Amino acid sequence: MATVKTLIYLIVYPGLLFLFLYSTFVEWYDRKLYARLQNRMGPTHTGRFGLLQPIADFFKLMAKEDIVPDRADRKMFSALPAVGLAIVFTAMLLLPVWNYSLDRPSVTSFNGDLIVLLYLLSLPTFIFFLAGWSSTNLFSTIGGARVLTMLFGYEVPLFLAVLSPAVLANSWRLAEIAAFYRQRPALALVNLLGFVIALICVQAKLERTPFDIPHAETEIVGGTFTEYSGKKLAIFRLMMDAEMVVAAGLLATVFLGGFPGGALLGLVNFIVKTLVVIFFLSLIRATTSRIRVDQVVSFAWKYLAPLAILQLLIVILVKGLLS
Amino acid sequence: MNDQIVIDKAKASLGDKALEITNPAPRRIFIRVKVDDLLAAVGWLRNEMGFTHLATISGVDLGQAFELIYHFANNFTCVNLRTEIPRDNPLLPSICEIIPGAILYERELQDMFGIVVQNIPDGRPLVLPDDWPAGNYPLRKDWKYERPPEVIPGGKK
Amino acid sequence: MKFQIPIGPQHPALKEPISLRMTVEGEIIRDADLRLGYNHRGLEKLAEQKTWIQNIYLTERICGICSHSHTTCYVQGVEKLMEIEPPKRGQYIRYLVSELERIHSHLLWLGVAGHEAGFDSFFMYTWRDREIVMDILEIISGNRVHYGINTIGGVRRDLDEQQVKHILDSLAILRQRSEYYQHLGTNEPSFVARLAGVGYLSREDAIALCAVGPTVRASGVPMDVRKDDPYGIYDEVPFEVCTAETCDVLGRTVVRIKELFQCYNIIEYLLKNLPTGPVAVRAPRRAKPNEVVSRYEAPRGENIHYIKSNGTDKPERLKVRAPTLGNYAATIKMLKNGFIADVPLIFAAIDPCICCAERAVALVDARSGQEKIISMNALKQLSRQVAAGNARKREAEWPL
Numbered sequence: 001m002a003t004v005k006t007l008i009y010l011i012v013y014p015g016l017l018f019l020f021l022y023s024t025f026v027e028w029y030d031r032k033l034y035a036r037l038q039n040r041m042g043p044t045h046t047g048r049f050g051l052l053q054p055i056a057d058f059f060k061l062m063a064k065e066d067i068v069p070d071r072a073d074r075k076m077f078s079a080l081p082a083v084g085l086a087i088v089f090t091a092m093l094l095l096p097v098w099n100y101s102l103d104r105p106s107v108t109s110f111n112g113d114l115i116v117l118l119y120l121l122s123l124p125t126f127i128f129f130l131a132g133w134s135s136t137n138l139f140s141t142i143g144g145a146r147v148l149t150m151l152f153g154y155e156v157p158l159f160l161a162v163l164s165p166a167v168l169a170n171s172w173r174l175a176e177i178a179a180f181y182r183q184r185p186a187l188a189l190v191n192l193l194g195f196v197i198a199l200i201c202v203q204a205k206l207e208r209t210p211f212d213i214p215h216a217e218t219e220i221v222g223g224t225f226t227e228y229s230g231k232k233l234a235i236f237r238l239m240m241d242a243e244m245v246v247a248a249g250l251l252a253t254v255f256l257g258g259f260p261g262g263a264l265l266g267l268v269n270f271i272v273k274t275l276v277v278i279f280f281l282s283l284i285r286a287t288t289s290r291i292r293v294d295q296v297v298s299f300a301w302k303y304l305a306p307l308a309i310l311q312l313l314i315v316i317l318v319k320g321l322l323s
Numbered sequence: 324m325n326d327q328i329v330i331d332k333a334k335a336s337l338g339d340k341a342l343e344i345t346n347p348a349p350r351r352i353f354i355r356v357k358v359d360d361l362l363a364a365v366g367w368l369r370n371e372m373g374f375t376h377l378a379t380i381s382g383v384d385l386g387q388a389f390e391l392i393y394h395f396a397n398n399f400t401c402v403n404l405r406t407e408i409p410r411d412n413p414l415l416p417s418i419c420e421i422i423p424g425a426i427l428y429e430r431e432l433q434d435m436f437g438i439v440v441q442n443i444p445d446g447r448p449l450v451l452p453d454d455w456p457a458g459n460y461p462l463r464k465d466w467k468y469e470r471p472p473e474v475i476p477g478g479k480k
Numbered sequence: 481m482k483f484q485i486p487i488g489p490q491h492p493a494l495k496e497p498i499s500l501r502m503t504v505e506g507e508i509i510r511d512a513d514l515r516l517g518y519n520h521r522g523l524e525k526l527a528e529q530k531t532w533i534q535n536i537y538l539t540e541r542i543c544g545i546c547s548h549s550h551t552t553c554y555v556q557g558v559e560k561l562m563e564i565e566p567p568k569r570g571q572y573i574r575y576l577v578s579e580l581e582r583i584h585s586h587l588l589w590l591g592v593a594g595h596e597a598g599f600d601s602f603f604m605y606t607w608r609d610r611e612i613v614m615d616i617l618e619i620i621s622g623n624r625v626h627y628g629i630n631t632i633g634g635v636r637r638d639l640d641e642q643q644v645k646h647i648l649d650s651l652a653i654l655r656q657r658s659e660y661y662q663h664l665g666t667n668e669p670s671f672v673a674r675l676a677g678v679g680y681l682s683r684e685d686a687i688a689l690c691a692v693g694p695t696v697r698a699s700g701v702p703m704d705v706r707k708d709d710p711y712g713i714y715d716e717v718p719f720e721v722c723t724a725e726t727c728d729v730l731g732r733t734v735v736r737i738k739e740l741f742q743c744y745n746i747i748e749y750l751l752k753n754l755p756t757g758p759v760a761v762r763a764p765r766r767a768k769p770n771e772v773v774s775r776y777e778a779p780r781g782e783n784i785h786y787i788k789s790n791g792t793d794k795p796e797r798l799k800v801r802a803p804t805l806g807n808y809a810a811t812i813k814m815l816k817n818g819f820i821a822d823v824p825l826i827f828a829a830i831d832p833c834i835c836c837a838e839r840a841v842a843l844v845d846a847r848s849g850q851e852k853i854i855s856m857n858a859l860k861q862l863s864r865q866v867a868a869g870n871a872r873k874r875e876a877e878w879p880l
Contacts (some may be wrong), residue, residue, distance in 0.1 A: 038604035138485050141822065142507075209598055210670045218493035218596045218824040220485075289671040290598025292821045293507065348560065351708055351773055375687045376703065378775070379801035394773060394784060398708040403773055404819040424690030424809045426802075450517040461525055468522070 005099060009108070013267070014097045019089060022271075023241035024054035029275060030244070037286035047266035054241070058234050061098035066230030071136045074216050080134070081228075081235035088242045091120035093247045096175035097270050098263050105173070112172045117250055118159060121205065124243055125151050128207070128214065131236070143214040143223030146293050149212060150204060153300035158201035162195040162309035164315040165254050174250075178258025188257065190318050194311040195255045197304055199277070202247045203284050204296065206240065210288040211296060248277035325400045326352055329372065336367055353392075355405045358415065364404055367416045368395055374402055377418075380428040382436045384464045389413055389436055413438040435462040482510065485820070489518045493596060493824035496834035500827065504820055512815040514808055519834050526577045527798040532558055532632060532767065535795065539785075540626050542800060543833050545588065548581045549778035550785075550800065551630040556711055557774030557787045558632050559587040561767040570634030570759040571713050577620060577629055578748045579743045583654065584613040585779035586736045590661060593733060596824040597674045602664065609657045612650050619643055632870035634760025644751050655744050662737045666730070675730040679814040682727055692803045693740070693781020695830050698724045698731035705777035719746050720798050729829045744842075765793050780831045804833045 009015060028043060028051055035042025043050025068074055093108050094117045100109035115211035125147060132144025149264040150228035166172055168187060181188045215223030222228075228236060253257070259269035291299070326346050333341055340363065343355040356364045357407070367373060368374040374395035375424055383390040393404040408415055415432070417440045418425050429440045430449035437460035440446065448455065482505050489497035497518035503511040523542060527535050539550040552574060558677040559566060564576070587610040594602030595831030614624045621627035621637060629635050666672065681691065686699035696703050704721040722738035724731035767789040776783045790796040807830040814826050 038601045039608055040604060094555065138483065142485070145506075208602070212598060213821070216598060216821065218598070219821050221492055286601050287668075288599070289602070289668065289674055291670050291673055292819055294819070295673055347770075348772070375690075376692075377690050378782060378784045379786075379799070379806070380800040381797070383788060383797045383799075392786060394786065396709065396775070396782075398703070401709055401773065401775065422690065423688050424806070427805060427808055448517075449515075450520050452517060461522065466525075468525070 009099050010093070013263070014092055014095065014270075016089065018091050019242055019245065020238070023238060023245050024058065025051070026248075026274070026278060027054040027241045027247055030278060030285075033279065033282040034286050037282070058238060061234035061237070062231050064230040064233075066232060067227070069135060069137065069227045072227065073134045076130065076134045077227075078232065080127055080131045081232045081239065084124050084131075085235050085239045085242070087120055087123045087127070088239050088246060091117055091246045092242065092249070094120070094174065095246065095253060095259075096178060097249075097259050098266050100175050102175055102179055108174065109175045111176075112271070112308070114162070114166055114172050114174050114177070114254075117174065117246075118162060121243070121247060121250070122151075122155065125205065126240065127239075128224050131228065132214070135224075135227035136290075137220065138228045139220040139226045140224055142220050145227070146214040146220075147207075147224060149293050150211065150296050153297040154201040154204040154211075154304070157197055157300055157304035157308040158205065160312055161197040161201065162250070162254055164190045164194050164308075164312045168315045170319075174253050175232055175258070178253050178260075181255075181257045182260060185257065187318070188255065190314060191255055191311070193307060193314070197308050198251055198255070199280055199284070199310065200304065200320045201300075202251060203281055204300075206244050206247060206281070208281065209285045212290055213293050213296065216290055244278065244281070245274060246297065248274040248281070251277050326350065326436075329400055329402065330460065332372065336371065337364060340364060350400045351403065352400060353403045353405055358406045358408050361404070362416055362418065362421070365393065365421050368402060368404065369421055372402075373397055373399070375422075377422050377425050377428070380425065382432050382462065384410075384436065384462065386410075386464065389438060391415065391432070393418075407440050408438065415440050417441060417443045419444050429431060434461050436462075437463065487823055487827075489845060493827070494834075498832070498834045500815075500823070502698070502815070502820065504577075507819050507821065509815055509818050509820060509823070510812055512812050514812060514833075516808075524798055524800060526620065527795060529794065531793045532562075532763075532765070534701060535798065536630055537628065538876065539798075539800070540628065540630075543802065544625055545585050545833060546581060546778045546780060546783070546802075547626050548577050548630070549560070549776055549783050550802075552578060552712075553774050553776035553778075553783050553785045554787070555632055556776070557628045557772045557785050558767065559763075560772045560774070561770050561787060561789050562632065562764055563768075564633050564761055564763055566634040567758050567761060568713075568755040569638075569757045570761075572750050573620075573635045573637075573639060573759060574630060575712050575714070575717075576639075576747060577617065577627055577635075579746050579750070580613055580620070581627075582779045582850070583740060583743045583747075584617065586609055586740050587613065589736055589779075590665065590733070591826075592828050592831075593675075593729070594671070596828045597671060599668070599671050599674075602661075602668075602671070605657075606661060609654060612654055616647050616650055619646060631760060632763040634758070636760070638759050639754070644754065648748065648751060651744055655741070658737065658740045658744075665733050665737060666773065672730065674822075674825065675733060676726070676728060678729045678822045679732075679809055679818065679829055680728050681814050685813055686727075686810060689809040689813060690806055691781075691830075692806040693778070693805050693831075694732050694735045695781065695810060697722060698735045698826050699727045700725045703782075705775045705782050709775050711774075711776065713748075713750075717749055719745055729825055732829045766791060780833060781806060802833065804830065807832070 009315055011017060023302040032042040043053035046052040046056045068077055094113045096109050100106060122297060129144045129147045166177050169177040171177055215225055225233060225236060255272050259266040259293060261269055329352055330344055330346060333344055340356055340360040341354050345353045374397050376396050378394040378396050381392040388407045388409050390405060390407050395402045415438050417429055426445060427449060429443055432438045433440055433446060433453045434448050482503060485502050485504055487500040487502060488494050489499045501513045501514040502509050523538060525539055528539055536551050536555060539554040540547045564641055564707055587796045588604050591603040591606035617627060618624050621629040622645065629637055681699050683699045683701060686696045700723055702723050707721050710829045719742045722735050722742060724734045769791045771788040774785045783803055784801045786799040787795055788797040809829055810828060815823060818826060
């Protein structure tokens, strides 16, 4: 029974199948929302309300010609998309959606999984950098350099903002943090500032406007992905969608009280809460313009990092008052 | 009114250098100078008269000679400086030292008429391809465009 | 670590082919070079072989956005050569279309600026409202882009009461929307952060490099052909020359938005004072030998045509200088020491119209004029040979 459950956990929910379908849905949701905010229609054609459009795009890209540049490091160039996808899908397994018990830590939910998840979410950034670098295209190289430059900006505020709720909950385990805020919803308000900071940092991590600098098409064509085509590009795109789901799931767990209620109710919780987070991400995307890479770093260190430290101080104060 | 002031000043300052001054329409003054006096006339227009804006340089193929018209303008009026250079020895001094913005127009003249602009800061071809056959100057009146024979790849020989 | 990056001739930021080569150091541009000619069509040569009337439609095709600018500039020159004066009503309609075209061009530019700065929502909004102007133009002329409304001696179509009313109603919507864009374009923090201080062009440089249009006006030089050299009816229409003092892309945005409001005022004035009478007079087929310099303020800046006639029904010489060519020298100056990220913005800020700036020669085959037919397999083999001969090497060094 336990084996079957683990298999289902890995393959069906929240593993491969669910994550694949849900990330395509999230892409549709993001595209539709972005389009409606811009007074456009968005996808309408494939499936009802264009719901199947991202899947159609995925399969279309899979069927396209796959080119590896002559000067690129062939092995690394081909391995990167698969490795990246694996990392993101692994990160998904750490989210406390189902099949965990609060009392008994398991492989998918243990003390310190918050840190592991943050680490797994940092890796895709390096994958993007390596992808840009191993393409040897000038535009990709610049894109890769920009990925790293941005990383130095947003990573520290993101860690600080996500860790401060954990400090208040006195746990490094996602399931316990979520349970803590479910018991005391009022305390979740303390982390409001952290939530806003984390939203902005996640937007930067996902490389969406105003932080779509590494693949700013009007400046450096495709940026990191200039040389990628066909299957590899399809996998990269899927990876970015899945990363958005995982990042939204992380924020929902840490700030919005997780996904209680077992398999079915937990699923509903998961979908509603991640969609709320993604709604904010789309809103930011629609209402801002792309900024320069030096502006990202100065913005992150001038505003985001001090505010994140302020959030941490507030949390420590509140914690002192509570005890 | 404005035109008369400019014409009077041109007569006073340029003297003999201005071969002909006409004023065919309001705010349109044409001054003809010799090519040797061109730099002096441009310098006078820009520095003393305040005609800082060079609209463009028009080249006309007159048959035996090329006529060049420098269109200057400001909010006062519009002065067109006209000069001629012989076709068999088309040498023209560059005015880029006085008006840096003239560079593209001079490069275009080189491409289109085969005029040799002396002392031009950057004389590479501007609009014609790098491997354009030498001695072909499209805006000369005797230049005819010949369409290359169409070859259909894989078609009949 | 210096390297050269090519922007163009094919690049997503450019809608038309032009080649900019940037020598960059990290993210900073040290040198910029420009290469034209990818879109050269030999229009000046062609114009010498067409009649006066045919050339109206030829000049219309110099540019897609400012098609009316080129025909008007040409037509008002030819009218002087032929010594005819178009009737007042015809002139009013002609310059009404001019101003509508200016609105459409500026709205388009605002959208493009938004897109180049990665602000796609702005782009979608302005282009949606541009449709209103396009519809008005379609109602007046029957076409959205190449209006074909000018003819020598006047215009080809008249306006009726209903059309006038429709235009005035649509203008009210546009005016309201433009106010919103003015607010958005000058207040949205991330957008302003991208525009302010970018592409600095001092007043002295702008004058020395002979920049035109909004580019020079944003550097604080009130140069506008409509005021300096009033053609047509502009000496009787009240309007202001819009300038900005910031000398950067933000200034160019502000100038264009301000000009939108001036356009609305001009159009309202023209429609309310529309004289009665015919819209065109008959024009002769030939023009006496003469020459004329015709200037026109296109949406992008000063447009100048030099027309020379030789007594036949064809021009002896038609020289066209579109505003974009006048702005290239200034662009190179603006690009130096900027960021790569600002290249599309700076370049877009002059509102480049590459096909305007390049008019003169039909390109023969780019190589020797000969074509070589080669099979796909042979080509593949050739590429493999070349690839095998080249040692694999990396162009860039590891940064860390």
